[in-house]
Amino acid sequence: MMICDQNMVIRVIENMADLIAEKKDFLTELDSKIGDGDHGINMNRGFVAVRSKLGGVRERSIGSILKTVGMTLVSTVGGASGPLYGTAFMYAGNEVGEKNELSFEDVVALSEAALAGIIKRGRAEVGDKTMVDTVYPVVEYLRSVKLQRTVLTNLAKGVTETARRGMHSTKALMARKGRASFLKERSIGHLDPGAVSSYFLTCAVTDEAPEL
Amino acid sequence: MVGVVIVSHSAKVAEGTKEIAEQMVGGELQIIACGGDQKGGIGTDPDRIRAAISMADQGEGVVVLADLGSAVLSVGLILDSLPAKQKQRVQMADAPLVEGTVIAAVESALGKNLRQVLAGAREAKFLEKTEDV
Numbered sequence: 001m002m003i004c005d006q007n008m009v010i011r012v013i014e015n016m017a018d019l020i021a022e023k024k025d026f027l028t029e030l031d032s033k034i035g036d037g038d039h040g041i042n043m044n045r046g047f048v049a050v051r052s053k054l055g056g057v058r059e060r061s062i063g064s065i066l067k068t069v070g071m072t073l074v075s076t077v078g079g080a081s082g083p084l085y086g087t088a089f090m091y092a093g094n095e096v097g098e099k100n101e102l103s104f105e106d107v108v109a110l111s112e113a114a115l116a117g118i119i120k121r122g123r124a125e126v127g128d129k130t131m132v133d134t135v136y137p138v139v140e141y142l143r144s145v146k147l148q149r150t151v152l153t154n155l156a157k158g159v160t161e162t163a164r165r166g167m168h169s170t171k172a173l174m175a176r177k178g179r180a181s182f183l184k185e186r187s188i189g190h191l192d193p194g195a196v197s198s199y200f201l202t203c204a205v206t207d208e209a210p211e212l
Numbered sequence: 213m214v215g216v217v218i219v220s221h222s223a224k225v226a227e228g229t230k231e232i233a234e235q236m237v238g239g240e241l242q243i244i245a246c247g248g249d250q251k252g253g254i255g256t257d258p259d260r261i262r263a264a265i266s267m268a269d270q271g272e273g274v275v276v277l278a279d280l281g282s283a284v285l286s287v288g289l290i291l292d293s294l295p296a297k298q299k300q301r302v303q304m305a306d307a308p309l310v311e312g313t314v315i316a317a318v319e320s321a322l323g324k325n326l327r328q329v330l331a332g333a334r335e336a337k338f339l340e341k342t343e344d345v
Binding site: 036038042074075076078079080081082083084086087121122178179 | 249253255257258259281285286288289
């Protein structure tokens with residue numbers, strides 16, 4: 001069963017750009033507490049550039065669209081989230097290749113590839129207080145779902161809620177990766193900005209309104 | 213000679229590090245400074261890093277020194293995406309930026325090969341600055 005086509009992929013990416021623009025100041029504020037205070041600005045710069053590229057790739061395969069998004073993020077973000085999200089999109093694009101429609105199994109494989117890209121680049125594990133804390137449980141959840149028994153709206157809710165819980169788990173953690181790790185125990189008590197932006201991007205995929 | 217590329221969040225740090233290293237080796241060596249984001253602010257610009265690596269690569273290899281987080285991630289990403297032939301002769305040094313660059317530049321100017329320059333730069337991790345360690 002096909003659950004996603006090129007138009008949906010384009011719409012999801014536009015959703016991402018909208019949501020990042022809307023949450024730009026919030027992400028930057030989070031980052032100024034335990035990082036270098038540019039996460040929202042960087043992500044928005046990246047997604048503004050991505051949006052401007054979408055017109056030119058609309059007709060291409062899903063893999064090609066995702067790879068364009070990844071390369072654009074790498075070139076324009078300017079912070080650590082550029083190589084991390086960029087690699088995620090490029091790996092996801094590689095995984096789905098020339099397809100114009102995706103089955104649920106394709107979406108699972110795409111998510112696994114994106115996570116593998118983030119882990120390869122950042123070498124972070126669950127519990128390090130990074131975007132992996134949001135993305136890893138989502139991939140685990142997707143792997144566990146038997147779609148025949150799950151209506152798509154339930155699936156979207158499940159994914160969003162899993163990402164939200166993952167994001168919130170970073171608050172109690174001490175950072176072991178990234179600039180926040182220099183703060184040691186002072187990083188505890190703050191959400192990780194990358195985990196939060198990953199949650200927003202997940203909401204853009206599931207088309208659910210983010211709740212913090 | 214092995215080329216040296218300096219990647220910092222700050223254009224000033226990259227340029228300044230290059231100046232310090234060049235004081236040791238004169239103009240005999242390709243040292244490329246690559247600092248800041250696309251607009252010269254604090255950050256990294258992978259496209260410019262890629263160009264700096266090809267500029268520094270004269271066939272005997274390139275050692276890249278990077279400062280923090282996104283600089284290290286961006287360099288890793290670029291090294292992974294190099295063509296197989298070039299991949300073997302371009303490596304990131306596991307070293308602090310300034311000290312590592314100076315040692316790498318000196319080793320390279322002495323005609324050492326890529327492996328030796330990398331090993332030299334890595335020694336910079338263990339430079340003692342106080343006696344009571």
